[in-house]
Amino acid sequence: MEPKSMVHALEKTGALLRKNGRLIDIHPPPEPPPIYVRLGAERHLVGWVRETDDYIEYAQADAALTEAAARSLYTWQKRGTFAFVTHADTITELQAHLAETWNDAIIDDRVIQRAEELMASVEPDKEVLLHEVVQIARLIVRR
């Protein structure tokens, strides 16, 4: 969504809310999330998920919310983050999952190789983790 369309979408959403209605926004920050391999109790960082557009849309989403509040469409009430972890048995499974759910995500070959090397460990309790820290905010519509 283009930045202008984001503000327009927020405006339209606000018009669909009742007086004092709540807008809950959940979106990731404009930073690449790390991929880990967990071997038993140890977590090893193997790299990050890249995006073809370098996470620009998340920065634009932040800017759109700020603009909507500046235009008095909404009032900020609360902001925070939570950890959203995706667990996979193999890096290939994680890659296939991202191909379905996150169009412009890229896992570089060297990240895949590093994950596969670690996953070749004899440790029986192991998995691949994608660790996203996601932003959540509550805004109240202004009338």
Place this chain on the structure above:
Amino acid sequence: MPVYQDPEDSEITALRKYAGDLTGKKVLEIGCGDGRLTFRYAAQTALVHAIDPSAKAIARAQKKLPGFLHNRLTFWAEGIETFRAPEQYDVALLSWSL
């Protein structure tokens, strides 16, 4: 093993904390995808209208829609720009969609 997203329930916990008690509330979810998050909170609401521009994702969501939610949860393959809302809502949820 398939891929598991958020088995720790961090997302639904954060949503409950930020949205408050959804009992009896009318909710519009924008960018619901295949209903991954929608199905987790819809049961307590009065109704949920969940929209997503991806017809494929909405078809998957409709396929998974459990019988007990039929009377309160409706999916539409639409973006917010074209959505003609039949209601006014207490809560609008932008789920990874802005």
